[in-house]
Amino acid sequence: MKRITSSKNSRKNLAAYILVIAAFILMQSLNSAGMLSNSARGILVPVCVYISLAVSLNLLVGICGELSLGHAGFMGIGAFSGVVIAALLQDKIPMDTLCLIFAILGGGVLAGLAGFLIGIPVLRLRGDYLAIVTLAFGEIMKNIIGNTYAGIDDTGFHIAVSTNKMKLGEGGRYIISGPMGATGVTKIATFTMGFVLVMVTLFVVLNLINSKEGRAIKAVRDNRIAAESVGINITAFRMKAFVVSASLAGMAGALFGLNFSSMTVSKFDFTASINILVFVVLGGMGNITGSVISAAVLYVLPEAMRSLEDYRMILYAVVLIVVMLFTWSPKAKEFTARMETATAAFLRRSFQKKEEPHHE
Numbered sequence: 001m002k003r004i005t006s007s008k009n010s011r012k013n014l015a016a017y018i019l020v021i022a023a024f025i026l027m028q029s030l031n032s033a034g035m036l037s038n039s040a041r042g043i044l045v046p047v048c049v050y051i052s053l054a055v056s057l058n059l060l061v062g063i064c065g066e067l068s069l070g071h072a073g074f075m076g077i078g079a080f081s082g083v084v085i086a087a088l089l090q091d092k093i094p095m096d097t098l099c100l101i102f103a104i105l106g107g108g109v110l111a112g113l114a115g116f117l118i119g120i121p122v123l124r125l126r127g128d129y130l131a132i133v134t135l136a137f138g139e140i141m142k143n144i145i146g147n148t149y150a151g152i153d154d155t156g157f158h159i160a161v162s163t164n165k166m167k168l169g170e171g172g173r174y175i176i177s178g179p180m181g182a183t184g185v186t187k188i189a190t191f192t193m194g195f196v197l198v199m200v201t202l203f204v205v206l207n208l209i210n211s212k213e214g215r216a217i218k219a220v221r222d223n224r225i226a227a228e229s230v231g232i233n234i235t236a237f238r239m240k241a242f243v244v245s246a247s248l249a250g251m252a253g254a255l256f257g258l259n260f261s262s263m264t265v266s267k268f269d270f271t272a273s274i275n276i277l278v279f280v281v282l283g284g285m286g287n288i289t290g291s292v293i294s295a296a297v298l299y300v301l302p303e304a305m306r307s308l309e310d311y312r313m314i315l316y317a318v319v320l321i322v323v324m325l326f327t328w329s330p331k332a333k334e335f336t337a338r339m340e341t342a343t344a345a346f347l348r349r350s351f352q353k354k355e356e357p358h359h360e
Contacts, residue, residue, distance in 0.1 A: 013202075013206045013210070013288075015289050016202055016206065016288050016289040016292055017199070017202060019289060019292060019293070020051075020195070020198050020199060020202065020292060023296070024191075024195045027044060027191065028191075031044075031191075039303065041191075043299070043300060043303055044191040044194065045189050045190070045191055045194045045255065045256070045259045046256065046259065046299065047194075047295070047296050047299050047300060048191065048194025048195060048197060048198050048255070049194065049197075049252045049253075049255055049256040049259075050252075050275075050276070050279065050295045050296075050299045051198050051201075051291070051292050051295045051296060052197050052198055052201040052248060052249075052251070052252040053071060053075060053248075053249055053252050053276045053279075053295070054276055054279040054280055054283065054291040054292070054294065054295035055198075055201050055202060055205050055248070055288055055291050055292065055295075056071075056201060056205065056244070056245045056248035056249050056252070057071050057245060057249070057276050057277065057279075057280050057291075058205070058280045058283070058285070058286065058287070058288060058291045059205050059208065059209070059241055059244060059245050059248075060241055060242060060245040061277070061280055061285065062280060062284075062285035062286035062287070062291075063209055063214070063217055063218060063221065063241065063286055064217050064220070064221055064237075064238060064241040064242075065220070065221030065222075066123075066126065066130055066238065066241070066242070067127070067128075067130060067131040068130065068131065068134045068242075068245075069131050069132075069134050069135040069138065069270070069273050069274070069277065070118075070134035070135060070136075070137040070138035070141075070273060071138075071245075071249050071272075071273050071276050071277070072138050072142075072268040072269065072270070072272035072273040072276065073114075073134075073137050073138035073139075073140075073141035073142065073268065073273075074111040074114065074115060074245075074246040074249035074250050074253065075111075075249045075250070075252060075253035075256065075268055075272070076138075076141055076142060076145055076253060076265060076267075076268030077107070077110055077111045077114050077141060077145075077250055077253065078104075078107030078108060078110065078111045078249060078250030078251060078252065078253030078254045078256075078257070079107070079182075079253035079254060079256055079257030079263065079267075079268065080145050080148075080176060080182060080257060080263075080265075081106060081107045081110045081111075081250070081254065082103040082104060082106060082107035082250075082253065082254025082255070082257050082258055083103075083175060083176070083182045083185055083254075083257045083258060083263070084150055084157075084175050084176065085102060085103045085106040085107070085254075086099055086100065086102075086103040086185075086186065086188065086258055087152060087175045087185075087186075088152065088157060089102055089103070090186060096186075096188040097188075097190075097193070099188060100188045100189065100190070100193055100255075100258060101193075103254050103258060104193075104197065104251045104254045104255055105251070106254070107250040107251055107253055107254030107257075108247045108248065108250045108251035108254070109247070109250075110250060111246050111247055111249055111250020111251070111253065112243050112244075112246050112247030112250060114141075114246065114250075115242055115243045115245070115246025115247065116239070116242075116243050116246075118134075118137050119238075119239050119242045119243065119246075120239075122134065122137070122242075123235055123238050123239055123242060124235075135270065135273070138268075138269075138270060138273055139269075139270065141268075142265050142266075142268055142269055145176075145265045145268075146178065146179050146181075146265040147161055147162075147178055147179075148160075148161060148176055148178065149161070149162065149163060149165075149166040149174065149176060149177060149178050150174070150175045150176040151166060151168045151172055151173060151174040151175055151176075152168075152172060152173060152175060153168045153169035153170070153171060153172025153173075154169050154170075154171060154172070155169055158172075163178070179264070179265075180264065181262065181263050181264035181265055182257065182262065182263045183261075183262045184261070184262070185257070185258065185260060185261050185262060185263065186258075186261075187258065187259060187260065187261055188258050189255050189256075189258040189259035193255060194255060197251060197252060197255055198292075200251075201248050201251075201252075202288065202292075204244065204248065205244075205248070205288060206288060208241075208244060209288075213237065213240060216232050216237050217237050217238075217240070217241050219232060220232060220234050220237055220238060253268075278298070278320070279291060279294045279295040279298055279299075280294075281324075282294045282298065282320065282324055283295070298319075298320070301316060301319060302316055
């Protein structure tokens with residue numbers, strides 16, 4: 001039984017990796033051939049960002065079983081901290097790619113730290129209470145960032161909560177200007193780095209899910225009393241899932257922030273958290289491959305229907321209903337499982353043929 005479960009998990013993991021790699025190769029080929037419009041190229045990085053956000057939230061909602069409505073708050077922390085880190089490093093590090101990596105890592109660390117601090121009191125709650133508190137956290141972070149001023153001059157980096165306390169020397173410039181957000185941001189985000197971020201997110205989440213800690217997290221989700229009775233530290237494993245999810249959201253936020261020349265805190269409000277949750281629910285709770293597909297399709301769809309103007313959101317709502325019915329259909333689940341099995345079998349046969357010695 002254990003071997004069958006392991007084989008099934010391996011097929012699901014392989015399907016997620018193959019899907020992302022194939023999509024990346026296809027988009028890169030189309031872009032190199034000049035077949036993508038400017039608007040299509042402009043959404044490549046945001047699509048990668050929202051895939052990472054959906055997968056990371058699925059770890060918390062689908063695998064851990066905790067309803068969080070503050071994911072956009074962690075994304076905002078990563079976005080604005082990533083912009084600040086990039087601005088501080090750009091004069092010292094000539095390579096944009098290296099600067100981007102440090103910004104993404106810094107955004108992930110700070111978002112993870114925030115997740116740990118907020119998780120200490122929050123994870124004592126569950127259900128609707130946890131959802132309300134995380135929603136409040138997201139709104140608090142939005143207001144804090146919206147009233148923060150940060151800048152740099154010859155004397156170094158300065159941060160304040162009002163313009164009166166913010167005194168920059170001659171030649172200084174603002175990085176974050178309170179309600180105006182981040183302005184004058186150097187766009188260094190790339191589709192390649194977005195692909196790398198998605199792969200890293202999949203690697204971290206899938207390996208955690210299939211590890212000993214992942215099985216303990218699932219046990220806590222399925223039956224808290226039984227898990228506690230066999231010695232599982234419920235709070236510790238919930239905290240681990242919460243911090244990992246927050247860190248990945250912060251990394252995605254940093255990439256998102258460095259993809260635009262200006263950014264306001266309104267991009268990380270309650271609506272953004274709900275949109276990410278919709279991607280998770282429509283893709284299937286605990287279904288990582290489903291999160292990848294739903295995030296990509298549902299983010300691209302409104303942009304593709306922009307020419308329809310007034311009817312765009314109506315059609316989008318209809319598509320959401322149809323996708324929900326299809327996703328939760330037993331026949332659809334059976335079809336998806338058969339496709340995963342067939343894909344894994346095809347790849348296994350291909351690898352076996354390559355490994356077989358050639359006889360003359």
